[in-house]
Amino acid sequence: MNLEEQIYLRKSCRKYSDEPVCMNMIHEFMADVKPLNPDIGYHYEILTKDEVKVRNRWSAPYYLALYSEKKDNYQENIGFVFQQLSLYLQSIGIGTCWVGMDVPKNKNSEFVIAISFGKSEAMTRELSKFRRHGLSEISDFEDERLIPARLAPSAINSQPWYFKHTDDGFDVYQVKQNIIKRQVLKKWNPVDMGIALAHMYVANENTFEFEIKNSFEDLKGYAYIGSIKI
Ligand SMILES: Cc1cc2nc3c(=O)[nH]c(=O)nc-3n(C[C@H](O)[C@H](O)[C@H](O)COP(=O)(O)O)c2cc1C
Numbered sequence: 001m002n003l004e005e006q007i008y009l010r011k012s013c014r015k016y017s018d019e020p021v022c023m024n025m026i027h028e029f030m031a032d033v034k035p036l037n038p039d040i041g042y043h044y045e046i047l048t049k050d051e052v053k054v055r056n057r058w059s060a061p062y063y064l065a066l067y068s069e070k071k072d073n074y075q076e077n078i079g080f081v082f083q084q085l086s087l088y089l090q091s092i093g094i095g096t097c098w099v100g101m102d103v104p105k106n107k108n109s110e111f112v113i114a115i116s117f118g119k120s121e122a123m124t125r126e127l128s129k130f131r132r133h134g135l136s137e138i139s140d141f142e143d144e145r146l147i148p149a150r151l152a153p154s155a156i157n158s159q160p161w162y163f164k165h166t167d168d169g170f171d172v173y174q175v176k177q178n179i180i181k182r183q184v185l186k187k188w189n190p191v192d193m194g195i196a197l198a199h200m201y202v203a204n205e206n207t208f209e210f211e212i213k214n215s216f217e218d219l220k221g222y223a224y225i226g227s228i229k230i
Helices: 003-007 024-031 074-091 144-150 179-185 189-203
Strands: 042-048 062-068 094-099 111-119 161-165 169-175 209-211 222-229
Touching (some): 003 074, 024 074, 042 074, 062 074, 074 111, 074 189, 144 161, 169 189
Antiparallel strands (some): 042 062, 062 111, 161 169, 169 222, 209 222
8 A cells, every 4th residue: 555646646535436335444544543643542433424414515425523632733633643544545445535514413522523435436636636836835945845745635725834944854834814714714724734744744654753843933924833854
């Protein structure tokens, strides 16, 4: 299984077949997944469509409901962990879509977000078809090592990430949205940041390190999230 190659061809899947999925594959993959912050407890539940309040105009046969302890950076951690699962599912012919709009009928206060999934044939596209900001817009200078982050999925394709070069990697920032966008995106942008970091990890599996520094540069319009070595 090559997770990195999925980054360059994946797309959010919104068209599924009803074919059953073998859930053991999910449990096996999750036993070895890498967390961003190992101190945050999380878990997932697999639900069928009937167990979910679907607000999107499309639905999937299955949903992952993601739950976390509400410690610092828990949303980034959820994005980081479950984007690895999403890329894995994509690699075995199962499409996924992060769904901010759809929520379990029976959720508790630890619920963070859901991911729809199911067998599909509508989950890839050519690299030229990705709609994303240019590399020079997401960093202090253009750097091809950021392509995996650039291609990450995000809520309403908001792409809230910004990377500032350091001696051995990047300081990572999240765009501060204006007051109108903030209403919708404040819950999802931290998840998006974790997703982008997961793409950087998957593309640099042996060298990736994440830390939150005490001292970092304040950038106007951005909030510091952490720093990566790749
Ligand atoms: C946190 C998050 C929440 C999302 N919520 C929804 C949703 O409720 N409905 C939907 O159709 N797509 C949703 N998406 C998918 C995004 O619209 C999609 O990732 C983005 O437009 C980029 O397209 P791509 O994933 O095909 O590359 C969500 C994505 C993320 C990361």
